[in-house]
Amino acid sequence: MYLTPEEEKMLKGEFGLGVQKAMEILCAIGDIYDAKRLIPIKSAQVSGASYKTIGDAGIDFIRDFSNKCKVSVLTTLNPLGMDVESWREHGISEKFAKKQIEILDSYVKMGIEPTATCTPYFVGNLPSLGEHIAWGESSAVSYSNSVLGARTNREGGPSALASAIVGKTPEYGLHIDENRRAGLVIEVDFENMLDNKKSDDRLILDFATLGAFVGKIVGNKIPYFRGIKGEKEVLKDNLKSLGAAMAASGAVALYHVEGVTPEYKNAIVDKVEKIHVGKEELEKTREKLNTYNTDNGKHGKPELITLGCPHCSIQELRLIADTLTKLGKHRKRDKEVELWVCTARQLKNIAHEEVKIISRYGKVVCDTCMVVAPIEEKYKITGTNSAKAACYLPGLCSQKVVYNDTKSLLDMLFV
Ligand code: F3S
Secondary structure, X not given: OOOOHHHHHHHHOOOOHHHHHHHHHHHXXXXXXXXXXXXXXXXXXXXXXXXXXHHHHHHHHHHHHHOOOOOOOEEEEOOOOOOOOOOOOOOOOHHHHHHHHHHHHHXXXXXXXXXXXXXXXXXXXXXXXXXXXXXXXXXXXXXXXXXXXXXXXXXXHHHHHHHHXXXXXXXXXXXXXXXXXXXXXXXXXXXXXXXXXOOHHHHHHHHHHHHHHHHHHOOOOOEEEEOOOOOHHHHHHHHHHHHHHHHHHOOOOOXXXXXXXXXXXXXXXXXXXXXXXXXXXXXXXXXXXXXXXXOOOOOOOOOEEEEEEEEEOHHHXXXXXXXXXXXXXXXXXXXXXXXXXXXXXXXXXXXXXXXXXXXHHOEEEOOOOOOOOOHHHOOOEEEEOOHHHHHHHHHHHOOEEEEOOHHHHHHOOEO
């Protein structure tokens, strides 16, 4: 990989040991992927922030960097293993909390914004069309590439951090025009399969299920969806769920939606294979993601219902608050079932009315989520409307999963 004279100096250690180490990481990646050069980035999103997922080795790695250097571009942080304000209420141990705070402090010492969310685009890290960025967190990568039209590869924690420090990333993969073209057309029968007359909460589930199905079949191709429509803000939340699911069941980092996403016009090339996805595929995928059959409550309920994977937008908080208000009017709360609604702290701080309503029935949880918090220490059966969470909860949190739409899940909070 070609290095400028300044980059050569960085690699030789003339900008300090931390920058040198970061350059070594970027050069190794650049060589593996045959990148020609490094290109400047506008921002970074660093994943690998939960003590549960990175452990003591991760703490040492981050502490070492924090003692040596700072980031040089806007850098936001992925969710931690706990809500930093109410971890005691969630049964987190003192030992876990101490380690988690140490990780957070190290990141902050480097100049990273302690956003602790997987939706950095809701809290000030909003890249524009065509901007190069280096983001970790597969759902945020998918959203930024596809919905915003920014350009990032699917970075790991160390490579995103190295890019944040150097302010550059190797130019390969999704940073290059030709690599952003579609490889498979997915024809969606939107009117019948994803019935746009259905309620918004039901649509979120259908988009997530569609994503879980497509992620499995698409391999390393970029999917191009035909037939998806919707009202702008609702559609954005649905695409957030679709992309997160494809990134979890497969490794999709970019997709296009005809007439909707910013790059769809240049995405299609001749002779791209087409497949039609129907109701049957969706139903089968949904059955697979649902590993605990409650039989409408006859066989028990989840102990914990979690919404907000990826973290809820303001519109989603409003939808949840409205649904709870309607359901809770004449019914008693079932104290055996807990509710977590995960969102970014910055959104919690402005959505006063929604937070007030949701807090009557459950917890608005920030800085963390149902997958990266150690929920397995307290719960065995979890309800979710997220296909990404449904993919990860069995393996990473030893959970049985009730996979259903928002309203059906919230209904289980009441007797
Ligand atoms: Fe975000 Fe956690 Fe889901 S990091 S995308 S809420 S698994």
